[in-house]
Amino acid sequence: MKYSCLYLALFLVPIFVYAQDSTKTATVVKKRIYTTKPLKGSEAPTIDGLVHESSWDLVDWTSDFIENEPDENTPPSDQTKFKILYDQKYLYVAYRCYDSDPAKIEKRLSRRDGFAGDWVEINLDTYHDKRTGFSFTITAAGVKGDEFISQNGDNWDGSWNPIWYTATNIDEEGWTAEVKIPLSQLKFGKSKEQIWGLQVNRRFFREEERSVWQRIPQDAPGWVSEFGELHGLIDIEPQHQLEIQPFAVTQFDTFPKEQGNPFRDGEEFKLNGGLDAKIGITNDLTLDLTVNPDFGQVEADPAAIALDGFQIFFREQRPFFVENKNIFDYRFANGQDNVFYSRRIGRNPQGSINQLDGEFVDRPNNTTILGAAKFSGKTKNGWSLGILESITEREIAKIEDENGNTREAIVEPLTNYFVARAQKDFNERNTYIGGIFTATKRNLGDAFEIDSDDPNTDETSELLGTRENNLNNLRKSAYSGGLDFRHNWKDRKYYIEGNLIASHVEGSKEAIEETQRELTHNFQRPDADHVRVDPNRTSLTGTGGKFVGGKSGGGNWRYTTGVFWRSPELELNDIGFLRQTDEIRQFANIRYLFLKPTKLYRRANIFAEQFSTFDFEGNYNRIQYELNGYINYTNNWWTEVGFGHKPRIFTNTFLQGGPRWRFSDENFVFLFFGSDNRKKFNFTVGHVNTWAQQNNFAFQRYVVRLRYQPFDALSISLNPEFRLNPNKTQYVTETDFNGSPRYITANIDQQTLSTSIRLNYNINPNLTIQYYGEPFISRGRYTDFNFVNNPIARDLGERVTVYDQEQISFADDVYSIDEDRNGTTDYTIDNPDFAFVQFRSNLVLRWEYIPGSEIFLVWSQGVTGGGDPGDHLFRSLNNQILDQQPENTFLIKATYRFVL
Structure with missing residues (x-):
């Protein structure tokens, strides 16, 4: 820690030495x-x-x-x-x-x-x-x-x-x-x-x-x-916009042929078409329509692994949902938490499949969007309005065994999504109030059911096959509503804003019980008195929100303070994004801006932040302090440095349904610097280093970003990143020991290597060739298995007990545990070692042959495999990417925009 303070002091002193005082009085500009x-x-x-x-x-x-x-x-x-x-x-x-x-x-x-x-x-x-x-x-x-x-x-x-x-x-x-x-x-x-x-x-x-x-x-x-x-x-007349854009897509897929699998014969051809339209209801408000939308040319999501079990946020890239997305945005707490997350529409089918030995499954990758309409805009008198309606198709997976017998499973029901958003400006545009309402309705009763009491059931099943409804885990309906506001005063230099949100979900007993047990909620925690799993419930209702105030302009200082909360029963993931509930967070930050350039820098700032969190039982879970600074030098190079301290870290989610867990105190430091990004060649280099007391865990991230433009039409970027994430108490699983739950953790040695590659060649402003590729490799090796003894003990040795050689043995990829040393295996643990390897790429030729009308030629390629955890990362790259047959998609998409 003392070295971190020294580094930061050496960085900040020159800024103060060369800083010039800014005008303290308000600046009046005509x-x-x-x-x-x-x-x-x-x-x-x-x-x-x-x-x-x-x-x-x-x-x-x-x-x-x-x-x-x-x-x-x-x-x-x-x-x-x-x-x-x-x-x-x-x-x-x-x-x-x-x-x-x-x-x-x-x-x-x-x-x-x-x-x-x-x-x-x-x-x-x-x-x-x-x-x-x-x-x-x-x-x-x-x-x-x-x-x-x-x-x-x-x-x-x-x-x-x-x-x-x-x-x-x-x-x-x-x-x-x-x-x-x-x-x-x-x-x-x-x-x-x-x-x-x-x-x-x-x-x-x-x-x-x-x-x-x-x-x-x-x-x-x-x-x-x-x-x-x-x-x-x-006297200019509002123009009632009318645009119709039909499209046609041809797609040819190739992939490794799987012997005996009727759904993986090595190739597939598709022909598709659809229509997008934009209709100006008034000059202020526009109706966007899409029928059978296609998003084939959209760049692949980056690869990622989440060992903590939480869902991963991916940004929206589909044009229909991206346009005017600011109107529908409703971030109510921190980070990515949002009442509306458009990637829920057209998501991967959620239903499970009971696959038997010898069966092959043809499962849809995404849910078909039958159609969507979006009414949005802002009126002259200050109303921002947005209404979105979308219907997605019921999706069915086909299952066939080695003898040709077939059956079907519904993996996603017919679903309706609805979002309504409004805001109103007043007080000379210094204040607004607004609201949002969302609704998700699923048709869960549309399965083709076989009467088990009918003597002809078996015969019917053999002739027609069966269609299984595997949707018991899905909620039947979900609603949310909220109010938000912001008020500015003193020429918008000061502000206060806030929002409230309430959610209500309904479903079968099985669906609501599963909701209570999800990592987002964890009602089954044995040490929690304020929540418990009720298997008879058929609904949940929760709340969330935030209140924030601060200074956003005037002089050198900026500051913010506020609080937000998410109650244990809040649930938004049917159409929103919610990572975790049962949290109340207080936060405050302050920033000093160096507004006048000097002989040393063009601009600079210093930022300090503090926050603490509690759960709804009143447990004091976390406090964190951070100080960082940024400087852009006169030669346009730049540096960003900071450090932080976390003297208290408790979490209700680490043991994934188990009791509250304590991590050892943590410190972190980061340093990034880069060259002048105007140059033909420029770079960024960065390092993040986190360490905890008693070597509980650590995190090291090494970042290099290289960009080169050898001539005006060509640009190349290469962004390698390497991460080390050792942890002596990585959660592995929960098992049973003499009728009591036993939580198992282990020492993990995790390494991750990824590199994104981009090439852009511009023949002219309307004809471009773009390439994106990313190899991603992550492997984890587990040793020193242990069980949780006292999850909230400050000392790591009291928190967990490591198995000795007499208690644990390994054979046939399974760890056998004789915890009480009586010669009998008490429980087993599957080997958690992993190696995940993936490569994704897109090569796109885009030609805007007339304004608004385009032709895309796309070649997408992907390889996903599981390597040998015993190999080093580059051997996994060679064995699982370079030596494997990739999956290829060749696509041609043409659009023509009629402006009427």
Whole structure:
């Protein structure tokens, strides 16, 4: 610990030495206004990047940009100017980006939303709500970037892909760009004159400098709330958007042939089609529809292993669910906990299958989405609205034995998902209140049942086969509802926000009992007096929420404090994401920002945090302290360092249904640093080191990220990562000893190696080739098996008792335990050693042949295997990936977007 403090002190002292005091009084910045004019009878500009049409003379240039980063409120290296025109269908923008040395303009190509090289962007707060906006970016190389801005600039969603048009040109003065944005792609209310928030932001690449039209001080409480204004939009009619996008997909799969398995004959061909549509009900609100959606070109999820038993969160990548996701977002506690987690829709089938020896199973990988509709948007008077409805198909697994006898098992029922979300702004957009409601309904009574009392049952089964209903573990229905609010004051520098959530799930006795026993709840814990398993219950009702307040702008200091809770009976995982319940957490943090650059750094900050947790029985489970700092040097290299201390660590979940467990006190330290990311070659190197008293456990993570762009059209990244995770008390299993539960842990030596590889080749801004690949290897070896003696003892030796050689023996991959040494085996433990090896890759050619219409050529490859835990990692890589026949998917997808 003393070395961690020393490292941090050496890091922080130079910052304080060179830091300059920022202004203590509030900064008052005058709002700028740009007044546009209509084209009327003038001919619309041709979008070719050359600002020479006479129609541009209808309006004046506006300039006087001011530097925003790194040295705020100083003149930029080179000036920028722009002008805006409009007609009844389009908004036109022209830019002139001056550059004293045009030969050095960086024209790096990238895929859409790559934001490489020099660029300029316009941000439009068309709702004028001072929280949300639309962003359109154009690079000097002609690559588009478009994002939806929310949370006053804290969230930029690049999944939004509207149709718009642009072109650029480089000349002796610098570079120019023209942009044409259909008003149908924007949302705004109906009024005589529109007043929109406006900002134009330029990146001057070689100096890594940002300059803006409307000055935004570094201590401002947000981004959108500080915009200037666009005036002069008179009598523009809201555009009722109507887009229809049919698609067709052909897919050919190859995979290793399995002898005797009728479902794995080595290849499979599929032909599919569907339809997406976007209908503007009003200019504010849009109805999105999808029928038989296909997500075949979506990048594979990264490989991961969770020995703690908890579910793993994966981000949403499907376009239908990603667009406007900010409206449906309802994070109510911390981390990824969310009332709506769209990956529940179309999830892997959940039903179990009683597979017998000699049987082969054809199980669907995902649940078919029959259709989905999403109604969302924001009105001029401050209402954010979202309604989502989706129906997924009943999924059936086919089972066949060696003699050709077949049967079926329902592994996912017909299910309806519903989400409704609303928020209302008021108090001059400084306050909002909102709510959410979700419902999941499953049809669990749709099995084809065989009457066991019918004498013809056996004959019928032989002729028609049987269909089993294996859905007793699923809940029949699940509902949740919540309220949220936020209030800002003193020019949005201070805020308070909070939310409440309640859930109610219903199902059979078996389903609700299983819910009580899930790791999320653990009602069966023997030492818990406030929860218990009730096998007769058919419903559960729980609550959660948070209250937070703090300072978000003004001066150098930022701070936050609050509390959140999740009651033991809260259950959201039918349509949300909830990792753990039975927790109350208090937290507080403070940050100091160094706002003025010096000879040492461009920007820097220091952050301190503390939190403590309790369960609903009143047990004091955890306290943690952390201090970290970040500095971006004048040469654009950077360093991030921090350390933390956990003097108290209790958990109700480690023994997976067993009693409360204590870990030894823990310390951690991390250090990351990287080079200038503008360079053709740049890197990041990092290390995380965690250690506990008595060597209870440790965690070491080594990270290297390498990025190389040998020429403008090609970029390569390689991100290897190696993790060591030894633990003397890794949970293994629960067994029975003389009628009492016995919890077994062991010393695990776990090593994990992964490397993500990305290559992007851009033939032009609309034609790209992208490759992603990731080998993943993890192996764990268990030794020194022990049983839990006193799970909350401070001393590790009292917490567990290690079996001696007379108590434990190993044969035929099974550990036999004679705990009382009477010569008779008391219980056995299957060998938990493991080696998991996986390789996934995607090669995608994407051609946007006209704006909004695309063709994808995709080659996906995957290998998954279980290696020998006795091998080292690279031998597993060779044996289980390089020497194995992979599964391949070849896919062609074509879309055409009709804009009506």
